[in-house]
Amino acid sequence: MNDVSRLRRAWDMCAPTATIILMFVVWQVLVEAFHVRQVILPAPSAILEALAAQPGWFMQEGLYTMLTMLIGFGLAVVVGILLAILIVEVKLLENTLYALIAALNSVPKVAIAPLFVIWLGTGYGPKIAIAFLIAFFPIVIDSVLGLKSVSKEMLDLASSMRASQLAQFWRIRLPTALPSIFAGMKVGISLALVGTIVGEFVASDHGLGYIILTAQGTFETAQIFAANILLGAAGIVLFWGMTLLERRCVPWHASQRREA
Amino acid sequence: MNASVLEALSLAPKVAAAPPAAVHIEATGVSKQYGAKGVLALDQVSLSVREGEFLSILGPSGCGKSTLLRCVAGLERPTGGEIRVHGEPVRKPPANMGVVFQRDVLLEWRSILDNMFLQVDFRGEPRGRYMERAHELLDLFGLKGFEKAFPAQLSGGMRQRAAICRALLANPDLLLMDEPFGALDALTRDQMNLELQKIWSASRRTILFVTHSIGEAVFLSDRVVVMSPRPGRIAMTLTIDLPRPRRMMVREMPEFALYCGQIRALFGDMGLLKDE
Numbered sequence: 001m002n003d004v005s006r007l008r009r010a011w012d013m014c015a016p017t018a019t020i021i022l023m024f025v026v027w028q029v030l031v032e033a034f035h036v037r038q039v040i041l042p043a044p045s046a047i048l049e050a051l052a053a054q055p056g057w058f059m060q061e062g063l064y065t066m067l068t069m070l071i072g073f074g075l076a077v078v079v080g081i082l083l084a085i086l087i088v089e090v091k092l093l094e095n096t097l098y099a100l101i102a103a104l105n106s107v108p109k110v111a112i113a114p115l116f117v118i119w120l121g122t123g124y125g126p127k128i129a130i131a132f133l134i135a136f137f138p139i140v141i142d143s144v145l146g147l148k149s150v151s152k153e154m155l156d157l158a159s160s161m162r163a164s165q166l167a168q169f170w171r172i173r174l175p176t177a178l179p180s181i182f183a184g185m186k187v188g189i190s191l192a193l194v195g196t197i198v199g200e201f202v203a204s205d206h207g208l209g210y211i212i213l214t215a216q217g218t219f220e221t222a223q224i225f226a227a228n229i230l231l232g233a234a235g236i237v238l239f240w241g242m243t244l245l246e247r248r249c250v251p252w253h254a255s256q257r258r259e260a
Numbered sequence: 261m262n263a264s265v266l267e268a269l270s271l272a273p274k275v276a277a278a279p280p281a282a283v284h285i286e287a288t289g290v291s292k293q294y295g296a297k298g299v300l301a302l303d304q305v306s307l308s309v310r311e312g313e314f315l316s317i318l319g320p321s322g323c324g325k326s327t328l329l330r331c332v333a334g335l336e337r338p339t340g341g342e343i344r345v346h347g348e349p350v351r352k353p354p355a356n357m358g359v360v361f362q363r364d365v366l367l368e369w370r371s372i373l374d375n376m377f378l379q380v381d382f383r384g385e386p387r388g389r390y391m392e393r394a395h396e397l398l399d400l401f402g403l404k405g406f407e408k409a410f411p412a413q414l415s416g417g418m419r420q421r422a423a424i425c426r427a428l429l430a431n432p433d434l435l436l437m438d439e440p441f442g443a444l445d446a447l448t449r450d451q452m453n454l455e456l457q458k459i460w461s462a463s464r465r466t467i468l469f470v471t472h473s474i475g476e477a478v479f480l481s482d483r484v485v486v487m488s489p490r491p492g493r494i495a496m497t498l499t500i501d502l503p504r505p506r507r508m509m510v511r512e513m514p515e516f517a518l519y520c521g522q523i524r525a526l527f528g529d530m531g532l533l534k535d536e
Contacts, residue, residue: 151363151365153361153362153363153365154365154367156330156333156335156359156361157359157361157365157378158382159334159335159353160333160334160335160353160357160359160436161353161378161379161382162352162353162355162382163379163382164382167382171367171378171381171382172367175367175369250369251369252368252369252410252412
């Protein structure tokens with residue numbers, strides 16, 4: 001690697017961070033220059049103060065939201081992939097269940113959030129259910145697409161080698177589907193976070209969504225921004241984590257290959 | 261060139277010699293119809309392949325030549341007739357068989373060496389037993405040093421070489437090849453023909469080779485079976501009596517040209533080649 005490309009690599013790493021820092025600086029300067037009222041748009045320094053005032057509280061509620069989200073997402077991954085396998089293996093399910101899932105996917109899932117409160121109360125339950133439901137659709141749909149993308153010749157090859165159906169699944173179908181499954185999970189994990197917050201908006205006494213809702217009631221705008229910045233950071237970390245996991249699991253996938 | 265001229269040249273289709281004792285593949289009256297009233301891909305095809313023979317099935321697109329190969333491979337069931345491999349009726353893919361398809365179908369997530377071991381892994385056998393042979397094959401096909409490379413890093417020709425290595429790893433006595441060089445450029449294709457002939461000469465396993473290239477079929481084969489378009493029937497069986505090992509310049513010999521001319525004349529009679 002020469003100096004120019006090393007410089008480029010360093011720039012690629014730093015540029016996004018530098019952009020975010022620059023945005024906060026401009027924000028701070030503008031708010032101070034135009035004397036914007038705190039309740040309309042607090043300066044970054046004020047948001048930082050709000051965070052620093054109750055770090056334990058933000059941390060605790062943030063963890064609550066994350067935990068709820070991860071349970072919902074985890075369930076969506078397990079159920080979504082298993083269901084996708086069933087749909088691909090059983091022809092009848094493809095024309096019934098999969099058609100139903102594809103149709104339901106166009107229903108705005110957050111609109112049925114209040115139903116879950118009626119069914120499951122106000123604890124973890126409804127939030128997990130909403131996070132699950134909203135993340136489940138992209139995972140199951142992308143997994144089905146991936147599992148079906150195995151070429152006929154590839155399966156012929158496996159048959160000519162007298163491989164069992166199970167061996168074909170583990171050694172050919174699943175690895176072929178992995179890039180698609182990951183695409184679904186990357187969309188799903190962002191959506192799961194949205195679902196959790198929606199659940200907390202509807203009925204909750206915990207979580208970042210709850211902080212946002214109560215802060216709105218008391219016009220603590222800085223707290224709303226603080227919670228949102230935490231959510232944004234969590235979203236970035238989660239997506240980044242999924243990307244790392246994808247690189248580990250599907251290093252061969254074309255979109256993962258770095259240009260030489 | 262018409263039939264009477266060919267007869268005058270005493271190169272008209274020869275009647276196949278009496279079948280020798282060791283028959284490897286025996287197809288009797290094999291038909292394949294898709295759907296109850298669907299396309300008849302194969303119509304009453306009978307064919308016998310001797311052990312150690314290099315036999316090509318040649319024909320235009322859609323003549324059912326691939327279907328015939330797939331039936332021999334046990335990947336499809338004929339709707340009529342029967343295929344026997346070593347006297348056993350084919351109901352599922354026979355053991356001791358390697359298949360090479362037009363596309364190399366290498367698994368992108370496996371290295372070249374791991375791709376070769378796919379069948380061994382399917383069987384759950386230890387790899388050690390085949391390791392020496394794997395390296396011999398890679399060496400033979402000029403893939404030494406690429407054991408750890410992934411398919412995406414290889415050229416089309418190298419990928420297909422790896423696919424052939426994979427088919428040969430378990431040392432099958434039957435190799436089925438379905439237009440294996442169809443996707444390669446002309447020069448690479450010639451090179452692959454030479455390499456295939458070399459390994460066939462060395463081991464004398466039976467090869468059933470499907471192609472639509474007249475030159476390729478004549479160059480490689482002991483016998484060429486020419487098929488007519490839909491419904492697929494055997495139109496001619498041609499014994500290629502050219503000395504082996506055949507070098508590239510065999511293709512410039514008048515005998516070679518006459519064999520090719522005979523096949524082209526047949527395609528002309530079928531109305532597949534209009535040469536005004």
